[in-house]
Amino acid sequence: MSTRRARALAATLVLAALGTAACSEEPRQDATDVVADAQARDYRDGQAEAQRVRQAQRALPSPTSGVVEIDGIDGALTAQQRLSYVRSGSATDVRTAHRGEDAAFASLCAGEVDVVDSTRTISAAELGACHAVGLDVVQLQVASDAVVVAIKNETDVGGDCLSTAQVREVYRAGSPVTAWSQVGTGYDDVPLAVAGPNRENNAFRFFGRTVLDAPDPSLINLRSDYRPFDTDQGSRLFVVGRERDEDLALQLRDRSRERDLVKSRLEEHWQVVNDAKAEVEVARAEVAKGERDQRPPAQQAADRARLVRAEQDLARKRELMLTLTDEKDGVVARYDAAAAARARVQRTRGHVGYFLFSYYELFEDQLRPFEITGTDGERSCIFPSQRTITSGEYPLSRRLLLTTTTRSMDRPEVADFLLHYLDGAGAAAVEAQLVALSHGDIEQQKDWVTGREAPDLVTADAQEAPEQAAPAPASGEPAR
Template identity: 55%
Template sequence: MPTPSAARRGLAIGAGLLLAAGLLTSCSSDEGDGTDLVAQAQEVQYRTELAQQQEIERRAANLPTRPAGTVVIDGNTDSSLTRDLTSAYVADGTVTTVDVGHSGEDEAFQRLCAGEIDLVDSSRAISRSEWEACRAVGLDVVQFQVAADAVVVAIKSESDVGGDCLTTQQVQDIYRAGSPVTNWAQVGLDEVPLSVAGPDTQNKAFDFFGRTVLDAQQPSLVNLRSDYRALDSDRGSRTFVVGSARDERIAGTNADRQRVREQLRSEVAAQRQVVDDARDEVEAATAEVTKGVRDQRPAADQARDQQRLDKANAAYQAARTKLVTLKASWTRAKRAADGSAAALKRYEATRGHLSYFRFSYYELFEEQLRPFEITLPDGQRNCVFPSQRTIVSGQYPLSQQLLLTTTTRSLDRDDVSGLLEFTLSHAVQEAEDARLVPLPDAQVNQQLAVVRGEQAPTLVVPEEDKAAVESTKDAEPVDEPAQ
């Protein structure tokens, strides 16, 4: 049955239409035939609209009655917060029975507009055709947001590939199966090699990215390019983009290590000359000792020759020992320098590496990751940066809103409003626990005010009708009573 307020509204509309039609007919009776024809046409129009309104009220009266003590939710409930929140609601001691289905969004919206269920769990807004189906039976649609989610497409922070903005089509072209894109120049940026990676199929971001970017209803690896590196952790994806922390640390020492290696190389070369000179002195001293013996020099002279030889041998051995030590140090320095050069090469090679992450993970490492702003191919939502505000509002193109859609008919039921109040009151904490994007407190409180009856609900208007409504408001501002 329609609510008393809906019935009163329908009767008032009908009475107003009849009154307007009668007034137009009477006012035009004294005028010419042209005016009579206009009035008659308007009367026909008003009577048609009245008949339509009466038909809507008849259909509303035939809607199935929603049983007291039971709330039925259907939609995309397997990948949202609904099951956890309803379980917590039941555990909190409510006497309301909550029936949670999972038939998908399309069927759930059909059931809502047929009056069979109370709430639709979805990651999309109601479509125009679904909205019209609800309106055809006198159901006004109300939408509540529980949380949001998004993926961020990012390269390494402080790196540059020639731009900060990609269209959703370009992101799809980069990642899709059969993609020929191997250089950033192919999407209009710099001549930089492009390599892609991302989560494997076990990561929730994989399904979200596949549905949102690749338009795959059931995403799998076959939807992605053959050289896509599916990594088993967010950390692995981050390392692919920014390089390992170890490589970064070692690469940072490369200049010092190269300097030490070159310094030791020079010292080894200099010490080799010292060894050669010491060897020459040993040979010269040996020759003098031999000659002194042969020439039968005085004992004192032969003693001095032997002292010279002993000194030369000692110097030669010391020089050789120092050379061995320097060569060992140079070998270690060369190994370290080669390692740092390789680490630097690996670290620099990550320039142009691209991966995607859930927004909640990106926030933890935003100093390491450089996200692309995203724009729609038609120029709408130009270059939107991923933030809590743009994601919650749905402005960021690679985001989705977690919604609960109901009707004013169901919202008037205490069972439904009680569940919604509990859900919204706990949504922020549940969203954080699930690594989703929580709503700001002000938005939560505003929705709670609607659920509690402290504020009139804002009825859903199809997207294509909003611009016309807003332009009318701007052109002819009027004071209207609150709904």
């Protein structure tokens, strides 16, 4: 050890000894006392915070009796459910505004509205604002929505899982992707063509906002060769082709055999006609020769009879030739139609479109959906299903939510309106081509509203990972 280090160590020991001696002259505090003091401070702080929250809650505006205030987006179900509630004879005045989700959540936490109509959950910051004034938040789900990106069933382009970034790259304006091999590793070198609904379709707006990050999507957000269709059927036929083409394509082998057979018969009959023509020429020559040679009348009569028979036989064979030619033309036309149909069917292999999940369900025997991986970087490959869409696991889905507070749910008029909404949510979702919740999920949420069961409060822990899927609902469908 060096001299400098030795001196430093000695000085440290001396100071430690002096400090110990000084401390020994003061009363020692027991460890139990330290814990008790900390607990007392925590209690005082907790009481002060509780008092502050109570004061903040008392400062909230008092709700108007007989009025339910709703704000947020112009949701797919709320307008209809409000009208249904009014027609039920209720005296409650349900007022709706559409100032957007951010403003609506701010108003909820300020005690100014009872319900937020949204497709996103309350953020951690917004939840903190609610908790700061003593408001516990409850989230009700009334339906779900999703788009499915699909190719033709029983076809393959080399892969079955796309990330949201890959879907965006395929559809975005200026996309350079013209073959599936450009989409990602493992995809086949098959020409790619895209289609989907026009701007009037709900799927167009949902896809534009969710995939293309376009708040007000239009055709300029999509690649120039995007094929917009007025109907979902048009998009589907672009992807899967027409059933008639499928039927014709399946007939191609039989049509090919028929074509070859009739061509062979026609070639054989040409020889028969040529032989008949040769016989006519021979018979005609014999008649001429008999006249020159002055054959007996009986022989000349026989020669002329031979010529008549030969000409009649040639006429019959020519008639049959015309019949076979017409038959050949018909068979060739049918073959050409089948070949063209098969070519159209083969071209649909690289066609891709997107559809609302409710429409895809009607034609899942014709459409093959891609599994989708979200934006978190992990290859999750979620298959679109009732369960994964309702839970929010499927990345191209959104949940239709009503967010309220226990303070508002305790108001009879709010509870009555929410019960009416939940009662009609299933049928309304089906009518609006949305994904309806299971009966069990609806009934559980009704129990929250009526107080038969304590509601699941939205917590800060749940908001720390907003992109994670919610617990799977009781729909009974296995994950894929």
